[in-house]
Amino acid sequence: MIICNCNAISDKDFKKVAHYADGSIKKCFSALDKRPNCGRCFTGIQNIIDLAHADYIAAEKLKKSVA
Numbered sequence: 001m002i003i004c005n006c007n008a009i010s011d012k013d014f015k016k017v018a019h020y021a022d023g024s025i026k027k028c029f030s031a032l033d034k035r036p037n038c039g040r041c042f043t044g045i046q047n048i049i050d051l052a053h054a055d056y057i058a059a060e061k062l063k064k065s066v067a
């Protein structure tokens with residue numbers, strides 16, 4: 001599904017870079033070699049970043065519990 005209409009960037013594209021973008025919407029765009037325009041997509045992108053971070057934390061906790 002397209003999240004950013006200005007740049008035709010999908011949720012899958014943002015999911016790929018969300019973890020590496022250090023929680024920053026601006027860095028997500030940079031990682032995709034794009035620039036934000038209108039900003040209407042920011043809430044959706046922030047949700048993707050937050051979910052990616054939550055998944056990362058859960059995976060780290062699971063690793064520690066198994067180790």
Ligand code: FES
Pocket residue numbers: 003004005006007035036037038039040041042
């Ligand atoms: S919809 Fe993403 S910058 Fe406009």
